[in-house]
Amino acid sequence: MRAVAILSLCAVLAAGAAAGAQPPAVNVDAQILAALSKRIHDYSDLHEKLERTLPPLSKDGPPAGVDAHQRALSTLLQKARPRAEHGDVFGPTARALIRRLLARALSGPDGAKLRGVIMEDNPGPLRVRVNGRLPDDAPRSTIPTQVLQMLPKLPEAVEYRFLGRRLLLVDTHALIVVDFVDDALPK
Amino acid sequence: MRNFLGRLVLFIAIAGCAAPGPTAGPVEVRPQSAPPTASAPEVALPNREDSLKFAVLGDFGDGSSRQYDVAAMMVKRRATFPFALVALVGDNMYGSQTPRDYDRKFAIPYKPLLDAGVKFYASLGNHDELGQRFYEHFNMEGKRYYSFKAPKEDVRFFAIDSTYLVPEQITWLEAELQRSKEDWKIAYFHHPPYSSGDRHGSDEVVRKTLEPLFVKYNVSVVFNGHDHFYERVKPQQGIAYFIVGSGGKLRRGNIDRGSPLLGSGFDTDNAFFAAEIDGDEMFFNAISRVGKVVDSGVVTRRKPE
Numbered sequence: 001m002r003a004v005a006i007l008s009l010c011a012v013l014a015a016g017a018a019a020g021a022q023p024p025a026v027n028v029d030a031q032i033l034a035a036l037s038k039r040i041h042d043y044s045d046l047h048e049k050l051e052r053t054l055p056p057l058s059k060d061g062p063p064a065g066v067d068a069h070q071r072a073l074s075t076l077l078q079k080a081r082p083r084a085e086h087g088d089v090f091g092p093t094a095r096a097l098i099r100r101l102l103a104r105a106l107s108g109p110d111g112a113k114l115r116g117v118i119m120e121d122n123p124g125p126l127r128v129r130v131n132g133r134l135p136d137d138a139p140r141s142t143i144p145t146q147v148l149q150m151l152p153k154l155p156e157a158v159e160y161r162f163l164g165r166r167l168l169l170v171d172t173h174a175l176i177v178v179d180f181v182d183d184a185l186p187k
Numbered sequence: 188m189r190n191f192l193g194r195l196v197l198f199i200a201i202a203g204c205a206a207p208g209p210t211a212g213p214v215e216v217r218p219q220s221a222p223p224t225a226s227a228p229e230v231a232l233p234n235r236e237d238s239l240k241f242a243v244l245g246d247f248g249d250g251s252s253r254q255y256d257v258a259a260m261m262v263k264r265r266a267t268f269p270f271a272l273v274a275l276v277g278d279n280m281y282g283s284q285t286p287r288d289y290d291r292k293f294a295i296p297y298k299p300l301l302d303a304g305v306k307f308y309a310s311l312g313n314h315d316e317l318g319q320r321f322y323e324h325f326n327m328e329g330k331r332y333y334s335f336k337a338p339k340e341d342v343r344f345f346a347i348d349s350t351y352l353v354p355e356q357i358t359w360l361e362a363e364l365q366r367s368k369e370d371w372k373i374a375y376f377h378h379p380p381y382s383s384g385d386r387h388g389s390d391e392v393v394r395k396t397l398e399p400l401f402v403k404y405n406v407s408v409v410f411n412g413h414d415h416f417y418e419r420v421k422p423q424q425g426i427a428y429f430i431v432g433s434g435g436k437l438r439r440g441n442i443d444r445g446s447p448l449l450g451s452g453f454d455t456d457n458a459f460f461a462a463e464i465d466g467d468e469m470f471f472n473a474i475s476r477v478g479k480v481v482d483s484g485v486v487t488r489r490k491p492e
């Protein structure tokens with residue numbers, strides 16, 4: 001399943017780059033994407049492994065149980081990645097690729113509208129750190145389908161969010177920051 | 188891999204081979220031409236024994252006295268109009284979302300309704316944290332998007348997460364709409380495809396993504412929030428759109444009265460929405476914080492032409 005997803009994304013990248021008649025870049029981008037997807041799935045695997053050690057999260061429980069689960073999982077993840085730092089998932093080449101993909105997503109005729117959707121009610125460039133909890137009061141920035149489908153597909157354990165122009169990879173159960181890409185959205 | 192191929196074949200079968208059936212004609216909306224007055228009284232909810240009675244609420248969870256007032260009015264109205272469920276169109280909670288906040292911003296103000304067995308079905312707005320999916324009173328069963336069949340009448344609701352419209356959600360929605368054989372298909376989510384609001388207004392990106400599916404699969408009614416007022420939009424593409432983003436927050440005077448979309452609007456106080464489906468008709472009242480009916484009418488569902 002994962003291999004097929006990566007291959008599909010590579011095919012998309014290849015098609016996009018072929019239009020620009022730059023065949024060597026196709027393979028480089030595909031390799032970067034494959035490596036990025038592997039790092040994301042490695043994180044997801046760790047998340048799942050650690051979450052299995054906790055009592056199962058009730059799907060219709062009291063908020064105290066949900067909160068306790070979030071905090072317990074975040075503690076486990078932080079302990080399992082004590083030296084996690086910015087760039088572990090989005091290395092320099094992956095960051096550059098993400099910026100190119102987003103620039104491409106926003107370059108079409110609907111680009112201004114898509115950007116407007118992302119920036120509307122966007123909480124702005126709040127300070128975050130890898131392994132740190134998301135700011136409690138920050139609303140979720142809206143991310144349109146047209147943008148999400150340009151980015152690498154994610155496993156259920158993580159999702160994308162924007163804080164200002166910064167793209168975060170967020171753990172959806174622990175609500176901690178896995179990594180981020182500064183200046184991900186073009187100015 | 189085999190599992191993936193199996194799902195791929197299933198997806199192709201659903202998306203490509205199965206005919207969706209005929210697209211139905213437009214809804215018919217018979218509204219009050221203006222807020223009810225003594226000479227033009229409201230369209231009363233029939234309150235029939237076996238009909239589906241429900242409410243819609245959005246943008247409410249701020250813990251304010253206004254939210255508590257609207258909640259109290261819902262309790263009061265339910266004494267004579269016993270709605271069974273409440274569809275939440277998002278921004279169920281603002282600001283911090285600790286266990287105490289769940290009490291202060293939800294469980295306490297709506298306790299009489301919860302105690303009476305009313306079920307709330309939440310969709311997520313941009314202020315809602317993902318932990319809400321697991322909250323006992325939101326009936327989301329851990330899902331960001333889901334559908335459910337109403338306890339009465341031939342009605343299915345589709346709760347969508349419009350803040351994070353991943354392609355998988357669109358695929359799910361199309362399959363779910365296609366599978367649904369109910370007469371009434373009602374979608375609800377946070378961002379309004381059509382709105383006369385000055386602050387947010389129509390979300391054209393969401394519209395472009397979702398509306399073709401609503402048209403194709405005969406959705407009759409769509410409920411949204413995000414703009415902090417009540418609006419009945421003139422039917423668009425044969426579908427009735429309502430904005431009920433006035434359950435606690437209020438953006439006073441925010442409706443553009445010159446908007447060609449505007450069917451009826453109320454932006455001077457908070458409000459919730461009460462509806463009753465009986466056969467092919469949905470009777471509705473928008474009810475203000477102080478109990479005044481500020482809009483009412485009847486929607487006849489889309490039917491094959």
